Amino acid sequence: MFVKLAVAASLVASVAAHATFQELWVNGVDQGSSCVRLPASNSPVTSVTTPDIACNANAAxxxxxxxxxxxxxxxxxMHQQPGDRSCANEAIGGAHYGPINIYMAKVDDATTAVGSSAKWFKVSEMGLPSSNPDYWATEVLNDNCGHFTFKVPSDIAPGNYLIRAEVIALHVASQPGGAQFYMSCFQVNVGGSGSANPPTVSFPGAYSASDPGILINIYEQLNSYQIPGPSPYATTSPTVAATPYPTTATWNTALQPSTVPTAVPTAGAKGIGKA
Structure with missing residues (x-):
C-alpha cells in the first residue's frame, strides 16, 4: 500500500467531515428521509459496547x-450535513477512510423497536473494493453522491425490519477507541412470502474494539483488510462505479456498474486527520 502522508493543513479533518445516512431509495425511487431515524448530530459513535452502536445516539x-x-x-x-444532498460536496470527507456495512433486523414494529435489542444479519459490505489499496468504500460513496446500493435478500420472511447502514472511519483507528462509527437505522416493511430467518448478531456484541478491522493503522502497508462483523447473508459483494456521478443534486439512478477502478480518482496525497 502506498504510504499516505500528512500534507496540507486543509487535509486535516474537521467536524464538517462527519456525516450521517439520511435518505433511502427503493428501486431508484427516492423515499427521502421519510423512514429514517435521523441521528441528533453527525458526530460518530466511538465505543463498540454502548447501545448507541446499534442505531446511533439520540436518534429521532x-x-x-x-x-x-x-x-x-x-x-x-449519506451526506455531511442534514438536508444537504448536493453532489458537489463529499458524502464523508476529512480523510475518513473505511468500510461500509449494511445490516437488517426483523422486528415486531419498526417504529418502536429498540436497535440494541434487535437481532441483526448483514446483507452487504464493502471494504477495499478493488486491487487499489488506497481506494476505500467511503470513496465509492464520495464518487457516487453519497449513494450505496444493495439488494434485499430474496428469501427473507415478510414483516417489519430495521436497516442499519454503517460507515467505519479508520483514519485514527491505530489506537483503541479510535475507530469512528457512523450509522443510521431505517424503518421498512418487507413484503413477499419468504420464510428464511438468517443467523444473527447483536449490537453491542458484534464487534470488539480489538477486531483487526477496527484496531488498525491504515497508513501502513496493507495486503488485505478484514471487514468487521459476520459475512453477508445470501448476497454477493457489491460492485463499484467506474466514474463519479455529476456534481448536481440529481442522482443518476443507474446502479454501480461492474467495472472496478484501478486508480484513485483524486488529486494529491491523502492526509492524516482527526475529527
Missing amino acids: SSKGVCQVLPGDEVTVE
Missing part, C-alpha cells in the same frame, strides 16, 4: 415505514 423517532420487497434494490444516502 419516525412514524414512517418504507415498503420493500425481497430482491428490491435499496440505496442508502
Whole structure:
C-alpha cells in the first residue's frame, strides 16, 4: 500500500467531515428521509459496547415505514450535513477512510423497536473494493453522491425490519477507541412470502474494539483488510462505479456498474486527520 502522508493543513479533518445516512431509495425511487431515524448530530459513535452502536445516539423517532420487497434494490444516502444532498460536496470527507456495512433486523414494529435489542444479519459490505489499496468504500460513496446500493435478500420472511447502514472511519483507528462509527437505522416493511430467518448478531456484541478491522493503522502497508462483523447473508459483494456521478443534486439512478477502478480518482496525497 502506498504510504499516505500528512500534507496540507486543509487535509486535516474537521467536524464538517462527519456525516450521517439520511435518505433511502427503493428501486431508484427516492423515499427521502421519510423512514429514517435521523441521528441528533453527525458526530460518530466511538465505543463498540454502548447501545448507541446499534442505531446511533439520540436518534429521532419516525412514524414512517418504507415498503420493500425481497430482491428490491435499496440505496442508502449519506451526506455531511442534514438536508444537504448536493453532489458537489463529499458524502464523508476529512480523510475518513473505511468500510461500509449494511445490516437488517426483523422486528415486531419498526417504529418502536429498540436497535440494541434487535437481532441483526448483514446483507452487504464493502471494504477495499478493488486491487487499489488506497481506494476505500467511503470513496465509492464520495464518487457516487453519497449513494450505496444493495439488494434485499430474496428469501427473507415478510414483516417489519430495521436497516442499519454503517460507515467505519479508520483514519485514527491505530489506537483503541479510535475507530469512528457512523450509522443510521431505517424503518421498512418487507413484503413477499419468504420464510428464511438468517443467523444473527447483536449490537453491542458484534464487534470488539480489538477486531483487526477496527484496531488498525491504515497508513501502513496493507495486503488485505478484514471487514468487521459476520459475512453477508445470501448476497454477493457489491460492485463499484467506474466514474463519479455529476456534481448536481440529481442522482443518476443507474446502479454501480461492474467495472472496478484501478486508480484513485483524486488529486494529491491523502492526509492524516482527526475529527
